[in-house]
Amino acid sequence: xxxxxxxxxxxxxxxxxxxxxxxxxxxxxxxxxxxxxxxxxxxxxxxxxxxxxxxxxxxxxxxxxxxxxxxxxxxxxxxxxxxxxxxxxxxxxxxxxxxxxxxxxxxxxxxxxxxxxxxxxxxxxxxxxxxxxxxxxxxxxxxxxxxxxxxxxxxxxxxxxxxxxxxxxxxxxxxxxxxxxxxxxxxxxxxxxxxxxxxxxxxxxxxxxxxxxxxxxxxxxxxxxxxxxxxxxxxxxxxxxxxxxxxxxxxxxxxxxxxxxxxxxxxxxxxxxxxxxxxxxxxxxxxxxxxxxxxxxxxxxxxxxxxxxxxxxxxxxxxxxxxxxxxxxxxxxxxxxxxxxxxxxxxxxxxxxxxxxxxxxxxxxxxxxxxxxxxxxxxxxxxxxxxxxxxxxxxxxxxxxxxxxxxxxxxxxxxxxxxxxxxxxxxxxxxxxxxxxxxxxxxxxxxxxxxxxxxxxxxxxxxxxxxxxxxxxxxxxxxxxxxxxxxxxxxxxxxxxxxxxxxxxxxxxxxxxxxxxxxxxxxxxxxxxxxxxxxxxxxxxxxxxxxxxxxxxxxxxxxxxxxxxxxxxxxxxxxxxxxxxxxxxxxxxxxxxxxxxxxxxxxxxxxxxxxxxxxxxxxxxxxxxxxxxxxxxxxxxxxxxxxxxxxxxxxxxxxxxxxxxxxxxxxxxxxxxxxxxxxxxxxxxxxxxxxxxxxxxxxx
Amino acid sequence: xxxxxxxxxxxxxxxxxxxxxxxxxxxxxxxxxxxxxxxxxxxxxxxxxxxxxxxxxxxxxxxxxxxxxxxxxxxxxxxxxxxxxxxxxxxxxxxxxxxxxxxxxxxxxxxxxxxxxxxxxxxxxxxxxxxxxxxxxxxxxxxxxxxxxxxxxxxxxxxxxxxxxxxxxxxxxxxxxxxxxxxxxxxxxxxxxxxxxxxxxxxxxxxxxx
Numbered sequence: 037x038x039x040x041x042x043x044x045x046x047x048x049x050x051x052x053x054x055x056x057x058x059x060x061x062x063x064x065x066x067x068x069x070x071x072x073x074x075x076x077x078x079x080x081x082x083x084x085x086x087x088x089x090x091x092x093x094x095x096x097x098x099x100x101x102x103x104x105x106x107x108x109x110x111x112x113x114x115x116x117x118x119x120x121x122x123x124x125x126x127x128x129x130x131x132x133x134x135x136x137x138x139x140x141x142x143x144x145x146x147x148x149x150x151x152x153x154x155x156x157x158x159x160x161x162x163x164x165x166x167x168x169x170x171x172x173x174x175x176x177x178x179x180x181x182x183x184x185x186x187x188x189x190x191x192x193x194x195x196x197x198x199x200x201x202x203x204x205x206x207x208x209x210x211x212x213x214x215x216x217x218x219x220x221x222x223x224x225x226x227x228x229x230x231x232x233x234x235x236x237x238x239x240x241x242x243x244x245x246x247x248x249x250x251x252x253x254x255x256x257x258x259x260x261x262x263x264x265x266x267x268x269x270x271x272x273x274x275x276x277x278x279x280x281x282x283x284x285x286x287x288x289x290x291x292x293x294x295x296x297x298x299x300x301x302x303x304x305x306x307x308x309x310x311x312x313x314x315x316x317x318x319x320x321x322x323x324x325x326x327x328x329x330x331x332x333x334x335x336x337x338x339x340x341x342x343x344x345x346x347x348x349x350x351x352x353x354x355x356x357x358x359x360x361x362x363x364x365x366x367x368x369x370x371x372x373x374x375x376x377x378x379x380x381x382x383x384x385x386x387x388x389x390x391x392x393x394x395x396x397x398x399x400x401x402x403x404x405x406x407x408x409x410x411x412x413x414x415x416x417x418x419x420x421x422x423x424x425x426x427x428x429x430x431x432x433x434x435x436x437x438x439x440x441x442x443x444x445x446x447x448x449x450x451x452x453x454x455x456x457x458x459x460x461x462x463x464x465x466x467x468x469x470x471x472x473x474x475x476x477x478x479x480x481x482x483x484x485x486x487x488x489x490x491x492x493x494x495x496x497x498x499x500x501x502x503x504x505x506x507x508x509x510x511x512x513x514x515x516x517x518x519x520x521x522x523x524x525x526x527x528x529x530x531x532x533x534x535x536x537x538x539x540x541x542x543x544x545x546x547x548x549x550x551x552x553x554x555x556x557x558x559x560x561x562x563x564x565x566x567x568x569x570x571x572x573x574x575x576x577x578x579x580x581x582x583x584x585x586x587x588x589x590x591x592x593x594x595x596x597x598x599x600x601x602x603x604x605x606x607x608x609x610x611x612x613x614x615x616x617x618x619x620x621x622x623x624x625x626x627x628x629x630x631x632x633x634x635x636x637x638x639x640x641x642x643x644x645x646x647x648x649x650x651x652x653x654x655x656x657x658x659x660x661x662x663x664x665x666x667x668x669x670x671x672x673x674x675x676x677x678x679x680x681x682x683x684x685x686x687x688x689x690x691x692x693x694x695x696x697x698x699x700x701x702x703x704x705x706x707x708x709x710x711x712x713x714x715x716x717x718x719x720x721x722x723x724x725x726x727x728x729x730x731x732x733x734x735x736x
Numbered sequence: 737x738x739x740x741x742x743x744x745x746x747x748x749x750x751x752x753x754x755x756x757x758x759x760x761x762x763x764x765x766x767x768x769x770x771x772x773x774x775x776x777x778x779x780x781x782x783x784x785x786x787x788x789x790x791x792x793x794x795x796x797x798x799x800x801x802x803x804x805x806x807x808x809x810x811x812x813x814x815x816x817x818x819x820x821x822x823x824x825x826x827x828x829x830x831x832x833x834x835x836x837x838x839x840x841x842x843x844x845x846x847x848x849x850x851x852x853x854x855x856x857x858x859x860x861x862x863x864x865x866x867x868x869x870x871x872x873x874x875x876x877x878x879x880x881x882x883x884x885x886x887x888x889x890x891x892x893x894x895x896x897x898x899x900x901x902x903x904x905x906x907x908x909x910x911x912x913x914x915x916x917x918x919x920x921x922x923x924x925x926x927x928x929x930x931x932x933x934x935x936x937x938x939x940x941x942x943x944x945x946x
Contacts, residue, residue, distance in 0.1 A: 071794035
């Protein structure tokens, strides 16, 4: 580089420099506003970041399971209110300190009431909780009330979710149970089957003889908890075998697995309890209710009883009852030998405790009051005795009863350690005797005889039912029907119609012969034949009684049947038939016919004696007279027919009422119809003769 | 070599009594205020150039701080939200063994911006202070800075694309963090700073030296 160049360069550099200086001095360029604004903005961002940052709190946990710095959130009622910034160990390495940046506006609420615990997925019998943490990871749940207290920055984390959230209304109590199995963390507390609270993780008491768990009863159910409240275990299930059968009690499926307790107010004089009151958990509801009496209270009155004879069946805790009401329980008993007048005698001593307030005294009765009451009662006849707890129960109880005519005794208040209440012999033996007597009486019942008699009666009934007679009843009825059929089909009845037909034929022949030239011979023959006809008719009529007799037999047989109506109507039929038979008209017919025939005979004789021609007219006149007589005789026939008709009608009606169209019915009906036809034929013949007697002669 | 370079350097426009248009490259007589060809304003030297450079530089530097302190991305995967700063992301990638990606991110997000700051500051200081310079190297440096400046925006592009595409409700969500805006502003400001630099000032310094 040459000096010239250097000089020139220096010159221009000086020029430039002065120019630059001038510029810088003359005024700061507007462009500097840009970094200025940038600074302001940057500072603004920084300030905003710093100022919006809430307090950093530190929570100590036993383990930071699932907690990650910069990722794990702090939630309050499931709303993100902070994030874990840092996780480190405490100096003693026993705990993990989780630093959480909490939202600024929540700072004032984080006072000593705040609680923190880590929410993890949990699967219990009640259900699944914290499932969302499976995907999103664990988070820290916080709980605090709405009171702004003194802000705190150091907290102890909880291993378990707290029993109740801060600010939740309710009552916290302590449940004490002999076994921890009844109490499980989160197990429900029921009241009448409704879940009203839950239990925390149980823990042993300091002495180690019981298990305690905190329980939280949610408002408004917390007012149900009083000093008279008793809790009992409802975990698992209980089977009771009693007189009412088997009963299986399960409070809920959840209690089967993780248990639970139920409570009820069993004592009336109850007062509200304070937070943290301790309650015992009994094994069952019955025990819980009985516990009201079993609890030894400071002002309980202890008494001593002496019994003679066995007290087998008496147990510690057995009830002491006054007029059926439990007033106390047996504390203790034992036997000792007492020297009475030099004779060693075994006496049984029973100590009982009586709760004064259970006696018929006012509330808050003191021990002295009770003693005074008992002393006066003993003077009035109050005695203690043993009694069975139930009819068939061997367990004993102590009864305080007033014996009307008791031997005078007093309450020995000077006896130590407890006053002695006089006793009387129990009613145990009586009870046993009664039961025994009952059994004996049952045994003495003539059960065998009764059974034998019953068996023989049954057998008789069976024989009767199986008897031949009963079986043959239908057969007898069938036989009757057959008989009836036989009667109807009898020769006599059948020949009646035939004979009548034959008679009519002969009459016709006679008349035809009369018409012939040889009148006299023919007439004679005709008359002779007419005589035969009449005889036939008589024969026929004579046959009627046989029919009737058959009918009588039929009805008599029918009578034997146990059909009242049938019998009555059949009787009527029989009567009618009898009347028909015994009627004089019927009897008269043959006689009149005979007369007519004898007149014929006379005419014929006259004809034979006198001249043929001369006597011819006379003969005819006589014949006419004879025919008239025949007509007269025949006039009674319609009446007979009518009677037969009415008989038939009656029989018809009878059969109609008899009912079913049995074979018997059909046959009887057919027979009777035939009978009617026959009667009508007779009637028609009679009418024809009546209208024109000459038909007998003319044969027409 | 120095002679050869001197020959290349030649005469400056100002020394020749001319003023060159930065826009179209034509030269005009000294005193002309407006380019007759393209209408751009003509100045022989931008006097406030260094002020502008420094102003933008500072603005960019200021925003570069929160860009590194604040999270670049807010990723929520299945409800689990995580944030990562630039450097944190690089470290995470290194931990995962993705050396190449880590290097790219580191190069684009840290090396280039920081290198730009250093380069611009160096240029401005050298011009301001004078002294012995290699004007050719300075020009090259200036060109490199100008060229490379826009590539710093890669980060911002990545964030913008991810934020726009990855919005799968509960499953995966990516949102830009505060750092993204700051980083973008920082890059813009450093680019403006580089642009504000009048490379002709290098000639003057070279002339002075010569």
